Amino acid sequence: MRLFLWECRRVLKSVSYWLFAAALVLFLYSQGALPVTEGGDAFVRPQPGDERGVLVPGGDEALIMPQAAATLLGAWQENRFTTYPPPLCVWRQVRLSETKHAALGEVLAALYGQDAAALPPCGPGAAGFLASADGTLVPAAGGDAAALPALRPGLTWEEFTAAMGKADRLLGGGSDWAPAGLGRKFGLVPARYADLLAEYEACMQHDRYTGAYARLFCDYAVLALALFGALPAVALFLQDAGARRGVRDAVWVRRVPTAGLVAARCAALLALEFLPILIMDAALTAYYAGRYGAGAIAPGAFLRYSVLWLLPTLALCVAAGALLTAATGTAAGAAVLPALGWLSIISHTGGLSDGSSYGSLLTPRHNTVGRFLVYQRNLPRLLAGRGAALALAGVLTAAAVWALRRRRKGVPLWRFGN
DSSP states (O other): OOHHHHHHHHHTHHHHHHHHHHHOOOOOOOOTOOTTHHHHGGGGGOOOTTTGGOEEEEEHHHHHHHHHHHHHHHHHHHHHHOOOOOTTTEEEEEEOOHHHHHHHHHHHHHHSSSSSSSSEEEOTTTTTTOOTTTEEEETTOOOOGGGSSSOTTOOOHHHHHHHHHHHHHHHTTTTTOOGGHHHHHHSEOOHHHHHHHHHHHHIIIIIIHHHHHHHHHHHHHHHHHHTTTTHHHHHHHHHHHOSSSSHHHHHOOOOOOOOHHHHHHHHHHHHHHHHHHHHHHHHHHHHHHHHHHHTTTTTHHHHHHHHHTTHHHHHHHHHHHHHHHHHHHTTHHHHHHHHHHHHHHHHHTSSSSSSTTOSSOOOOOOOOOOOHHHHHHHHHHHHHHHHHHHHHHHHHHHHOOOOOHHHTTTOOOOOOOO
């Protein structure tokens, strides 16, 4: 306990810790998560007819194929495409060169069975849907799906997805026509009223307001932890290689077992980095109690979701920062680990609210208020991912103990040549 408290004092004296806490709070505030004030429609009982304005993936290949081909044709005719190419997945406006434009025209010709240049103009609303601000599709006024150009007779789903994959590669990747995302972007159908009503009743019964808001809070918080969570660990373990003799003597003294030192240090980092989350949990619970009434909310929802959703990610980040710094004696983790966090974030941008990213080790996503039934269906996947993150954190912590023990003994970690 004495060693743990000593490490806590060291963390609290570290500038990196306070920068982490400030970055965490500012990130959540900038994303509208302190507090979440949007999404109140999830708590309004749906009325018959509301389902016509809610589109959900239908999974019908007969709908997906003509809609996806029509939007690709319209973009080809304008030679203007919006993509999010890997690895950064940052928005990009693409205009193809003459050679690539002709190659994409050949892809379209194979889909329609005729020269793409001979096809009628296919504007953005021709498929019956338009892209909204959040990237989903909404019904287009005057759009007529029946007026879409007819695809080549006998075109199979395998041939179609292969053609879409070629189109996506011509565009540099990250387009709406990547085969993996076709079912999410196209072939959308109106929701059923019974499904909307069941979602509302489940949300009101189980979430009691705070549960729904807590999932969205964790969705944003886990991004910040993946990006910044390892930095205090890197800074603290980097002090072992500091130039001041007093620091080296305090850390390398043999009276403290290496395993105890690493355990106390990681525990201190984990506890203090999780502390701002706990403070925000309490503040948000009080805010929603005032907004909806203390008897109407689930008072432990923010704490419960934070422990389940955020603590494994934070433990993994701390362990990874400890290992990389103890093994290399450098601040490489300050660049490598945020980069890995960013890659995890962008790799799950297609599954923000459908539960498909729940198994992520770093960044499970639920970027919406409500959808309790989605959470309930995918809870086993979330538990498996969170358990795997904790197990990996334990392995990395053990590896950090090994690396630090060898350094304390003066044994080089890496040997090159003879």
